[in-house]
Amino acid sequence: MKPKFSVSDLNLFYGNFQALHQINIEIPSNQVTALIGPSGCGKSTFLRTLxxxxxxxxxxxxTGNIQLDGENIYSDIDVxxxxxxxxxxxxxxxxxxMSIYDNIAYGPxxxxxxxxQRLNQIVEDSLRGAALWDEVKDRLNKSAMGLSGGQQQRLCIARAIAMEPEVILMDEPTSALDPIATKKVEELMEQLKKKYTIVIVTHSMQQAARISDKTAFFLMGELIEFDDTNKVFTNPQDKRTEDYITGRFG
Amino acid sequence: MSRKVKDQLCNMLIWLSAAFSVGILVLVVGFIFSKGWSKISLDFLFNDYESKTQYVTLESDQAYQAPASLSESALFSENLGVALELKEDHYEIVWMDKESPLKEATNNADEKVKISKGDCVQQIKVSGKSLKLDKKTDQEEIVKALNENNTLVMKVMSVGGGIFPMIVSTLLLVLVALLFSAPIGILAAIYLVEYAKPGKLVNVIRFATEILAGIPSVVYGLFGMLMFVNTLNLGMSILAGGLTLTILLLPTMMRTTEEALKVVPMSYREASYGLGANKIQTLSKVVLPSAIPGILVGVILSIGRIIGESAALLFTIGTFAKLPVNPESGNFSLLETGTSLTVRAYIEVKESGNVEMAAAIGIIILIVVFTLNLFSRLIAKKFSKANN
Structure with missing residues (x-):
């Protein structure tokens, strides 16, 4: 299968500090790829380069090269x-x-x-896509700040789908949510991966195991291991991966 | 024991200091109110400063009814629909019919003259005769003169002592100063916060604005005089004063806008960029709307600053208590000299020792500034509520 993203020899520096070292990874399309690793390992930084x-x-x-469907995102595509x-x-x-409606319509x-008419359609489709429509359809013109945390996060997902993207990047999307809201967002991800490629950074290894097809383990700015989630969690190739997922550090 | 005493001493010192500062404040406000309060009235706000004496021509075309409430000592003219009453040694207009010819009075130059209650009638010319009005004049003769002919000329002195011209000039100053300083200050702040890369240049600009904010306003006044009044040849005028205030306000305007922009969460910007918006869209649709209450507070406080400023205006708008009106065309003009409330208060005390007038002006300024502060607090409160 052709990868959605193919990253080669990626290095990232914050001033003199090197946050990412020689990352090479191919992210498959229409799957959930989870990035795990201890705090400060560069997984969020990597996500944000995409x-x-x-x-x-x-x-x-x-430095290095990131391609989205074969196009270099730093030179071929407008940001x-x-x-x-x-x-x-x-x-x-x-x-x-702003209002819920305006939040979704912002991108378009x-x-x-x-x-x-088209905006109305986009708003409805996006909210349905994020499983939020039934909860908010009667108050589209009310402020989005009045929603609960879980609803707000699903609103943000709806806002992202309103652009009809090919990929959705999620940076620890459930770390600020309670377990029930987390469950809803996870169920949503299951739905979304039929249409979109999802890359998610998560602190929770259970979450990675539950929802992802592929898992990448980052440590100190390096990509240590990248494979099918099953394999990473049951039969890690690298000692450090094993130590991390068995809770020996991190 | 000694610790307890020390504690009590400290407490007393703190308490005394607090009481002292509050006491001083009460004293100052109390002094100003006690000196000036008796002068405050609608007439004080809306009367011209100078009293003006002119001859007006009146033409009557009907007879008027005296009002029931008229006092016995008042002289009533059916011809003109007006009542005069002797006050000390002059005759004052105490009542006027709504359709009285006095409302249509014109002066020698055929301009309309506004005559109002409280104005003083000094002389009546009718049928070639002239009658001076003072306490020696026979009252019946006055009534007779007033009703004798359909056309007569009156010498009327309007009451002065009001601060209307200063209020108008001050409002114009606020307008001019905000018109220039608000957009420039806000855009400069946007540059500093959103565009400029952190580095030497930004530090230099920040340092410069801080220094500018600390310069005494009299220095701005001198600069304004040399730059706007002399070099640009604007003369002592509302425009020169307004431009001087613009420079004076810029640092504050920039600072408050910067603060307002900085408190807009970075996450709003990230979300906007993440949705493919460009910088201008992010700024105009997300960042600025969120920062507007903060910016507004800055603008309102600036208005307070303008109204309270005197040193920067002393050399730039002038000290004449007159409306900024072109004497020839009669139109308002920003190139005319006038004077602001504060400058006038200073001149009143300096030139004629008129402390009551200055105190009365002080009361007006205090009330306005207090209201503005209240208003800005209200906005800030609403803002912080909306953000939570």
Whole structure:
């Protein structure tokens, strides 16, 4: 199968500090890829290179090559365009302080969609896609800040799907949620992977084991192991992976 | 034991200091109110500063009814629909019919003249005769003169002593200063927070604005005089004063906007960029709307600053208590000299020792600044509520 992302020889520096060392990985499409590893191992940093969010950090410098469907994302694709193709959901739910409707319509509007009917359709489809429609359909014009944390996170997912991306990056999307909201988001991911490629950073190894097809283990800015989730968790090839998943450190 | 005594001493010192500062505040406000309160009235707010004497021509075309409430000592003219009453040694207009010809009065130059209650009638010219009005004048003769002919000329002195011109000038100053300083300050702050890469240049700009904020306003006044009044040849004018205030306000405006922008969570920006928005879209749709209450607080506090500023204006707008009106065309003009409330308060005390007037102006300024502060607090409160 052709990979969605193929990353080769990726190095990332924050000033003089090297956060990522020689990363080589091929992320398959329409699967859930989990990135695990202890805090500060570079998994979030790696995730944010995939839609160039690290560009926002002035000191970040990148070498190497990242291709999305064979196109180099740092040279062949415009960064705004890239981010519409590679959506992102953040650790803390971060809806805009506007109405639920405006939150979802924000992305399409920025791309110049003005037609009211089409926006209505996008909003409804996205909210349905994020399993939020039934909960909020009667209060689309109310502020998104009034939703619960779990609802806010699903709203952020809906906002990401509104752009009809090919990939959704999730940076510890459930770490700020309670178990029930987490379960809902996980179920949602199961649904989403039929249509989208999902890359998720998670602190919870159970979560990685539950939802992902592939797992990548990062340590100190290096990619230690990358394989089918089953294999990583039952038969890790690297001693350090084993130590980590058996809870010997991290 | 000694620890207890030390504790009590410290407490007393703290308490005394607090009481002292509150006491001083109460004293100052109390002094100003006790000196100036008696002067405060609608007339004080809306009367012209200078009293003005002019001859007005009146033409009557109907007879008027005297009101029932008229006092016995008042002289009523059916011809003009107006009642005069002797006050000390002059005759004052105490009542006017709504359709009285006095409302349509014109002066020698054929301009309309506004005559209002409280104005003083000094002389009546009718049928070639002239009658001076003072306490020696026979009252019947006055009534007769008033009703004798359909056309007559009156010498009317309007009451002055009001601060209307200063209020208008101050409002114009606020307008001009905000018009320039708000957009420039806000855009500069946006540059510093959103665009500039952290480094030497930004540090230099920040340092410069901090220094600017610390410069005494009289220095800005001198600069304004040399730059705007002399070099740019604007003369002592509202515009020169407004531009001087613009420079004075820029640092504050930048600082408050910067603070307002900095408290907008980074996550809003990330979310926006993550959805493929560009910088301008992120700024205009997400960052600025979230920062607007903070920016507004800055603007409101700036208005307070403008109203309270005096040293920067002394050399730039002038000290004449007149409306900034072009004497020839009669239109408002920013290139005309005028004076602000605070400058006038200073001049009143300095030139004629009129402390009551200055205190009354002080009361007006205090009330306005207090209201503005209250308003900005309200906005800030609403803002913090909306963010939680």
């Amino acid at each position: 839609n160039r969010m690290n560009d926002l950090v002035d000191t970040a410098k990148i 705004m365009k890239l981010r519409t193709r590679v959506g992102m959901v953040f650790q803390k739910p971060n809806p805009f302080p 509007r920025c791309q110049g969609v003005k037609d009211k």
